[in-house]
Amino acid sequence: NFPVVISLFSAPNYCDTYNNVAAILKISPDQKLSGIHIQPHGHPFVLPNYENGFQLGERCVVYFATQLLLSFLNMYSPDELAAEDGRMDKTGMExxxxxxxxxxxxxxxxxxxxxxNIALNLRGLTPSYKAYKELLARPDV
Incomplete structure (x- = not known):
């Protein structure tokens, strides 16, 4: 009548940064305990500031949506938005x-x-000020 407990702990940035090892305590049907160790695996890709994909994607969508709206609005000059008598109408002003x-x-x-992009180019969890300064001095950044 031993209770079955499943506990999940996820801190991937912490675990692989400090080389921690995950451990699972396994209880076999004959009541014997054994431990399983799981080594950390590196991330295939780290988002800027360790954000999730939704936060990063939201900013990208807003950035490109603003560019799209600006391209539509730039099709008309302020003169084209003016009323026929030369004064700006309410819609043009808005x-x-x-x-x-x-x-x-x-x-x-x-x-x-x-x-x-700077954060992506740094590629470090805790970059030094010197590395940050050197990166900002590069002409391609």
């Missing part, structure tokens, strides 16, 4: 305000994208 907002969003997400 479109220009939205265009400015989308331009600021696009600039912000461009900076986030640049920072993510």
């Amino acid at each position: 479109l220009l305000k939205k265009k400015k907002l989308i331009e600021s969003m696009e600039h912000a997400y461009k900076e986030v994208k640049k920072t993510n």
